Amino acid sequence: MSENPTASPAPTDEASQQAPLVGIIMGSDSDWRVMHEARDVLAEFGVPAEVEVVSAHRTPEKLVSYSREARERGIRVIIAGAGGAAHLPGMVASLTTLPVVGVPVPLKYLDGMDSLLSIVQMPAGIPVATVSIGGAKNAGILAARILATGDQALAARLADYSDGLRDAVEAKNDALKQSL
Numbered sequence: 001m002s003e004n005p006t007a008s009p010a011p012t013d014e015a016s017q018q019a020p021l022v023g024i025i026m027g028s029d030s031d032w033r034v035m036h037e038a039r040d041v042l043a044e045f046g047v048p049a050e051v052e053v054v055s056a057h058r059t060p061e062k063l064v065s066y067s068r069e070a071r072e073r074g075i076r077v078i079i080a081g082a083g084g085a086a087h088l089p090g091m092v093a094s095l096t097t098l099p100v101v102g103v104p105v106p107l108k109y110l111d112g113m114d115s116l117l118s119i120v121q122m123p124a125g126i127p128v129a130t131v132s133i134g135g136a137k138n139a140g141i142l143a144a145r146i147l148a149t150g151d152q153a154l155a156a157r158l159a160d161y162s163d164g165l166r167d168a169v170e171a172k173n174d175a176l177k178q179s180l
Contacts (some may be wrong), residue, residue: 017048019073020050022042022047022049023049023075023079024050024078025054025066025079025081025088026105027081028053032051034136038079038103038136045144047143063092066092067092067095068096071097077099080092080100080102080103083104086104086105086114089101089103089119090118090119101129101143102130102131103131103135104135112133129142
C-alpha cells in the first residue's frame with residue numbers, strides 16, 4: 001500500500017478502474033497515515049474512491065472548487081480528515097449537499113481531542129457525520145453504507161463483512177473458553 005496519497009499506483013482491482021464515488025480528502029499528506037484506512041476498506045468493498053490533499057487554510061480556492069464540483073464529477077460521499085483546528089470537514093459540508101464524514105486526525109498535541117471537538121460541533125444546517133479519533137476505517141464503512149442504500153450488491157458485501165465480524169468474535173470466544 002502506497003503511503004503517498006498523490007502517487008498513482010497501477011490499478012489493481014475493478015474499483016480502481018471505475019469513476020470514483022467517494023472522495024477522500026485530508027488537510028495534509030501527513031494525515032495519510034490515518035486516512036489510508038478509509039481507502040483500503042472501500043477498496044475491499046469494491047467502491048471506487050479518489051484521494052486528494054485539500055487544505056482549508058492553505059488551499060482555500062481548491063477547497064471551494066473541490067466541494068462545489070464533487071457532485072457533478074460523480075462523487076456521492078466525501079470523507080474529510082483533518083487535525084488541529086480541523087476546519088476541513090465543516091467547510092466542505094458548507095459548500096456541498098453531499099454527505100460529509102469527518103475524521104478527526106490525532107496530532108502530536110491534544111491527542112486529536114481538538115480535532116474531534118472542532119468537527120463534531122457544526123452549526124445547525126451544516127451536518128458532518130463524525131467518527132472516532134483516527135476512525136478512517138469506520139468512515140469508509142459508513143460511506144459504503146450510505147452508498148448501499150441504493151446498491152443491493154454493495155449491501156450484500158456489507159452484510160457479509162458484518163457476518164465475518166460476528167464469526168471472528170465467536171471464534172475468539174471459543175478460543176478463550178478453551179484456554180480456561
